[in-house]
Amino acid sequence: MAATIKQVAEIAGVSKATVSRVLNDSKPVRPETRERVLQAIKALDFQPNSTARSLVFKKSRTIGVVITDIANLFVSVLVKGIEKIAFNHGYNIIICNSHGSAEKEIELLLMLHNKQVDGIVFLTSRLKKEHKSFLREASVPISLVNVSYDESNLVGIRIDNSKAAYDITSYFLKKGFTRGGMIRAPLEDQYTGQERFDGYRQALQDHGVPFNEDFVKTGTLDARDGYRIGREIIKENLNLEALFVACDLMAFGTMKAIFDQGLKIPDDIEVAGFDDVPMSSYYHPSLTTVRQPIDKMGRLAAEMVINLIEGKKIDQWEIVLPHEIVLRDSTAKDAYKPLPTPE
Amino acid sequence: MAATIKQVAEIAGVSKATVSRVLNDSKPVRPETRERVLQAIKALDFQPNSTARSLVFKKSRTIGVVITDIANLFVSVLVKGIEKIAFNHGYNIIICNSHGSAEKEIELLLMLHNKQVDGIVFLTSRLKKEHKSFLREASVPISLVNVSYDESNLVGIRIDNSKAAYDITSYFLKKGFTRGGMIRAPLEDQYTGQERFDGYRQALQDHGVPFNEDFVKTGTLDARDGYRIGREIIKENLNLEALFVACDLMAFGTMKAIFDQGLKIPDDIEVAGFDDVPMSSYYHPSLTTVRQPIDKMGRLAAEMVINLIEGKKIDQWEIVLPHEIVLRDSTAKDAYKPLPTPE
DNA sequence: ATATTATAGGAAACCGGTTTCCCCATGTCA
DNA sequence: TGACATGGGGAAACCGGTTTCCTATAATAT
Numbered sequence: 250m251a252a253t254i255k256q257v258a259e260i261a262g263v264s265k266a267t268v269s270r271v272l273n274d275s276k277p278v279r280p281e282t283r284e285r286v287l288q289a290i291k292a293l294d295f296q297p298n299s300t301a302r303s304l305v306f307k308k309s310r311t312i313g314v315v316i317t318d319i320a321n322l323f324v325s326v327l328v329k330g331i332e333k334i335a336f337n338h339g340y341n342i343i344i345c346n347s348h349g350s351a352e353k354e355i356e357l358l359l360m361l362h363n364k365q366v367d368g369i370v371f372l373t374s375r376l377k378k379e380h381k382s383f384l385r386e387a388s389v390p391i392s393l394v395n396v397s398y399d400e401s402n403l404v405g406i407r408i409d410n411s412k413a414a415y416d417i418t419s420y421f422l423k424k425g426f427t428r429g430g431m432i433r434a435p436l437e438d439q440y441t442g443q444e445r446f447d448g449y450r451q452a453l454q455d456h457g458v459p460f461n462e463d464f465v466k467t468g469t470l471d472a473r474d475g476y477r478i479g480r481e482i483i484k485e486n487l488n489l490e491a492l493f494v495a496c497d498l499m500a501f502g503t504m505k506a507i508f509d510q511g512l513k514i515p516d517d518i519e520v521a522g523f524d525d526v527p528m529s530s531y532y533h534p535s536l537t538t539v540r541q542p543i544d545k546m547g548r549l550a551a552e553m554v555i556n557l558i559e560g561k562k563i564d565q566w567e568i569v570l571p572h573e574i575v576l577r578d579s580t581a582k583d584a585y586k587p588l589p590t591p592e
Numbered sequence: 593m594a595a596t597i598k599q600v601a602e603i604a605g606v607s608k609a610t611v612s613r614v615l616n617d618s619k620p621v622r623p624e625t626r627e628r629v630l631q632a633i634k635a636l637d638f639q640p641n642s643t644a645r646s647l648v649f650k651k652s653r654t655i656g657v658v659i660t661d662i663a664n665l666f667v668s669v670l671v672k673g674i675e676k677i678a679f680n681h682g683y684n685i686i687i688c689n690s691h692g693s694a695e696k697e698i699e700l701l702l703m704l705h706n707k708q709v710d711g712i713v714f715l716t717s718r719l720k721k722e723h724k725s726f727l728r729e730a731s732v733p734i735s736l737v738n739v740s741y742d743e744s745n746l747v748g749i750r751i752d753n754s755k756a757a758y759d760i761t762s763y764f765l766k767k768g769f770t771r772g773g774m775i776r777a778p779l780e781d782q783y784t785g786q787e788r789f790d791g792y793r794q795a796l797q798d799h800g801v802p803f804n805e806d807f808v809k810t811g812t813l814d815a816r817d818g819y820r821i822g823r824e825i826i827k828e829n830l831n832l833e834a835l836f837v838a839c840d841l842m843a844f845g846t847m848k849a850i851f852d853q854g855l856k857i858p859d860d861i862e863v864a865g866f867d868d869v870p871m872s873s874y875y876h877p878s879l880t881t882v883r884q885p886i887d888k889m890g891r892l893a894a895e896m897v898i899n900l901i902e903g904k905k906i907d908q909w910e911i912v913l914p915h916e917i918v919l920r921d922s923t924a925k926d927a928y929k930p931l932p933t934p935e
Numbered sequence: 936a937t938a939t940t941a942t943a944g945g946a947a948a949c950c951g952g953t954t955t956c957c958c959c960a961t962g963t964c965a
Numbered sequence: 966t967g968a969c970a971t972g973g974g975g976a977a978a979c980c981g982g983t984t985t986c987c988t989a990t991a992a993t994a995t
Contacts, residue, residue, distance in 0.1 A: 250731070251731065253980090253981060253982085254981065254982060254983095255981075255982095263944075263945085264944065264945050264946075265945095265981085265982075265983090266944070266945065266946080266947095266983080266984080266985095267943085267944055267945080268982095269982070269983055269984080270943095270944085270983095272982095272983095273983080275983085275984085276942095276943085276944090276984095277942070277943075278943070278944080279942090279943060279944085282943080282944080296706045297981080297982065298647075298708065298980090298981050298982065299706060299707050299708055299982095300643060300646045300647045300652065300708045300980090300981080300982090301647055301950090301980075301981035301982035301983090302981085302982060302983080303643045303950095303982095304641075304643045304644055304647055304949095304950050304951065304952090304980090304981080304982075304983095305949080305950050305981090305982060305983050305984085306950090306982095306983085307950075309643065311686070318672070319662070319668050319671050319672050319675065320665075320668045320669045320671075320672045320870070321668075322663075322665070322668075324668075325662050325663045325665075325667075325668040326663045328662050328663075328687075329661070329662050329663045329689065332662065332687065332688070332689055333689070336688070336689075341686045341688070341703075341707065342686065342687060343654070343684045343685065343686055344671075344675065344685060344687055345675070345679070345684070346672065346675055346676070346679075360684075363639045363642060364642050364684065365641065365642055365643050388593070388594065472870060472871065472873075472874045475874075476874065501871065501874045501875075502874050504874075504876065505873075505874045505875075505876055505878070508876050527663070527815060528815065528844065528871065530815075530848075531815045531818075531819065531844045531845050531847075531848045532844075532848075532875065532876070533847065533848055533851050533875070533876055535848070596950095596951060596952085597951065597952060597953095598951075598952095606974075606975085607974065607975045607976075608951085608952075608953090608975095609953080609954080609955095609974070609975065609976080609977095610973085610974060610975080611952095612952070612953055612954080613953095613973095613974085615952095615953095616953080618953085618954085619954095619972090619973080619974090620972065620973070621973070621974080622972090622973060622974085625973080625974080640951080640952065641950090641951050641952065642952095643950090643951080643952090644950075644951035644952035644953090644980090645951085645952060645953080646952095646980095647950090647951080647952075647953095647979095647980050647981065647982090648951090648952060648953050648954085648979080648980050649952095649953085649980090650980075
């Protein structure tokens with residue numbers, strides 16, 4: 250059984266208050282007394298009970314993280330960034346998978362809030378009424394990833410998704426392609442999902458290429474669904490020159506389906522993804538994609554929420570990080586460019 | 593500011609004790625009193641402070657999870673399984689990345705222990721003295737994943753790694769290959785790393801194929817290092833017929849390097865991995881590998897630790913789950929077998 | 936030498952719950 | 966009608982820390 254401060258006090262022959270003072274050196278303690286206390290602490294291998302401290306301080310040094318699915322590569326890289334910063338600041342993270350269900354998201358947010366987390370990092374792609382009312386009334390700081398929503402005590406971290414989608418689409422259009430399709434996220438995804446689609450459409454329009462709704466499919470952002478849609482696309486004989494897939498993971502599935510139908514990438518069809526997960530350089534062919542600074546997003550999300558927890562002044566409540574088009578082999582029809590050796 | 597039980601008691605005109613009784617119906621309360629209390633609870637939107645409850649109950653309903661790296665696919669799938677079960681039982685998980693450093697592992701284990709987690713799931717591939725002394729003295733139940741170590745209050749979840757490596761190596765040997773290499777985990781990996789290597793060697797020996805140490809390379813289980821080693825292998829002109837890579841993620845890097853050197857898989861060299869992460873079916877070519885029931889391992893690890901927390905009797909302290917050789921295109925030199933459509 | 940000020944450290948209150956202990960008001964039985 | 970069991974609910978102790986408040990002693994000033 251773990252030792253308590255009372256036991257330490259007893260064997261050191263002092264009061265609990267003195268032990269506490271030694272632990273936190275919150276008030277001066279005579280060196281010889283301090284020594285006795287330290288001896289006692291060592292003898293009992295005493296560690297202060299952090300639950301009791303949390304109760305007094307009303308701080309748990311814990312950050313709640315609500316994500317869609319930890320097994321998704323984008324998410325796990327993000328969480329890694331969050332954890333790194335949190336740990337460096339002495340915080341732990343509690344992670345909860347919502348599996349994309351809005352009801353579960355709400356449930357998790359309330360649960361974390363009730364569990365006395367000091368702050369929350371919330372990754373989502375849509376905000377329903379219940380989300381908004383939670384965000385409005387929450388008494389802890391929150392970092393919202395991928396969503397822009399203006400509310401006090403909220404910081405937003407994201408990239409410009411519609412511009413990013415516009416850029417990658419334009420890359421295809423500049424090659425002269427007129428039959429470029431897209432696999433988009435489900436319609437409920439009001440933010441990233443919708444924005445990327447908007448960017449795609451806008452690019453078509455600005456380049457004077459008519460929008461063809463047959464060229465657009467909707468998938469659930471995982472490899473399995475990417476595969477399903479990839480097969481569909483090939484079977485429908487749409488003769489696409491290029492395909493922009495809203496997420497790398499799904500793109501892998503789609504490419505696999507294309508290969509399984511006997512076509513070649515990029516020779517028969519060029520493919521681009523979105524995210525630049527680590528795997529994208531190692532797929533064969535390596536995947537052209539839109540790089541989000543995922544690690545940085547995670548770190549910033551954690552840093553911001555910690556700053557808010559610790560009462561620091563925030564001057565920027567919405568952070569839009571730069572994206573980057575990373576050209577690789579999946580769109581290199583003309584010249585085969587081998588992957589630059591990862592350092 | 594969140595309401596307290598005292599405020600509820602006041603506006604309901606009862607004592608704190610009565611409110612507590614209503615909340616937990618631990619003792620009968622007159623219906624009309626209960627009603628008044630419930631009204632007050634609703635009026636104040638009162639939620640009992642879980643830190644205070646934890647202090648009384650000496651239970652935090654939290655499980656600590658120490659892993660190497662959440663961005664590793666094997667790990668994130670494992671964690672997903674853990675989280676699922678934990679959530680179903682009303683537990684939260686705190687995750688901590690050790691980045692494979694033994695010192696950090698110890699630090700994290702102690703920290704979690706001190707943070708009053710009710711149990712720990714620990715994924716590691718080696719146990720140093722300090723680990724063992726922690727495991728011996730910890731006052732909370734622990735699930736050890738991937739390691740077999742006999743100690744009270746410890747449950748082990750793993751597959752038979754050496755048999756699994758033996759099986760996949762034998763698959764190559766039965767094809768008549770005599771030049772089959774392996775990329776193994778670092779030497780510090782006493783468990784999974786060493787065991788998989790032992791299985792490889794044993795298979796060679798049992799099939800009368802001499803062991804060639806030039807055919808064995810060591811890598812850090814990530815795609816980047818897999819790439820580095822892949823290049824090395826090709827440059828060394830070892831003329832390997834097959835390559836068994838100790839982890840799928842690393843295998844992807846290795847395959848990429850092989851392609852970048854202008855060789856073909858499986859035509860020029862066959863490759864097999866280990867783990868069967870979801871990505872393995874979607875790589876091109878799909879990867880032959882040893883399937884570990886990762887999700888199940890995570891779920892069992894959580895389930896076991898929860899059973900222990902809740903005082904249930906455990907009859908099996910060491911669980912060795914079955915593995916399975918999954919043959920796919922990366923070893924299908926002879927016949928091209930398209931990927932069976934994922935349902 | 937006396938008055939004043941620091942300093943060390945103890946007692947007790949507090950954080951927000953749960954639970955034991957006890958009392959009071961009923962209801963039941965003889 | 967008196968003795969006794971029963972159920973409801975309040976006061977207080979408790980979980981394990983931190984902090985305020987206060988006192989006794991030592992140090993400094995006059």
